[in-house]
Amino acid sequence: MIQKDEERLKPRRKPIQERSIKRAQEIMDVTAKILDRVGFDDLTTILITKELGISVGSLYHYFPNKHAILRSLAESWLKDWDIVLDEISLFNVEEIPLEDLVSKLTNRFKALYLQQKGILPLVHAMYAVPELRDLDAEHDRIVAKRMTEVFIRCGFKQPKTEINRIASIYLDITHSMLVKILQQRGIKAQRSLEDLNAICIALLKRHIQ
DSSP states (O other): OOHHHHHTOOOOSOOHHHHHHHHHHHHHHHHHHHHHHHTTEEEEEEEEHHTTTTOOOHTTTOOSSSHHHHHHHHHHHHHHHHHHHHHTTSSTTTOOHHHHHHHHHHHHHHHHHHHHHHHHHHHHHHHHHHGHHHHHHHHHHHHHHHHHHHHHHOOSSSOOHHHHHHHHHHHHHHHHHHHHHHTTOOHHHHHHHHHHHHHHHHHHHHHHO
């Protein structure tokens, strides 16, 4: 059943020519902007085509429905996560004080959330739409795995399964609070960011050796 759902959300065809690739990306970019404006529930293919100035038939030439566009956006966001996690793997974590490392990680994660247009409704869709939940689970698995490797380099000596559990909690805390912080402004957002760092430091200090 899940496999059939994933097939239904695949693009109509994989763009090969440069023009087709550009059009598919344009559809994704416009969808992300509309998501920021109207949210996931009110997103429609009619809105997307109106913004693009194309027919619904032209849109369906690339994507069969709005969920297929959202899936492509989510897959793109996962690729961005891979890039960020590769950057973090190059951090000299063995020499960075824990407080500074947590702040550095938080700032990098926040920048990633900010660069993705429509991230809040996209995250909601990844959780709410059954056909997209595999991507949500894949995101959690990948980030927890990569952060487990970082924590081992920081000096965690517990069994790897236990460190992965800690990394998963760290991810859940960071994700939920960053989603909230993105909805805040000014001093309120800054204080929430400081609270996030304090919570993460307390969590990691409890387990690091």
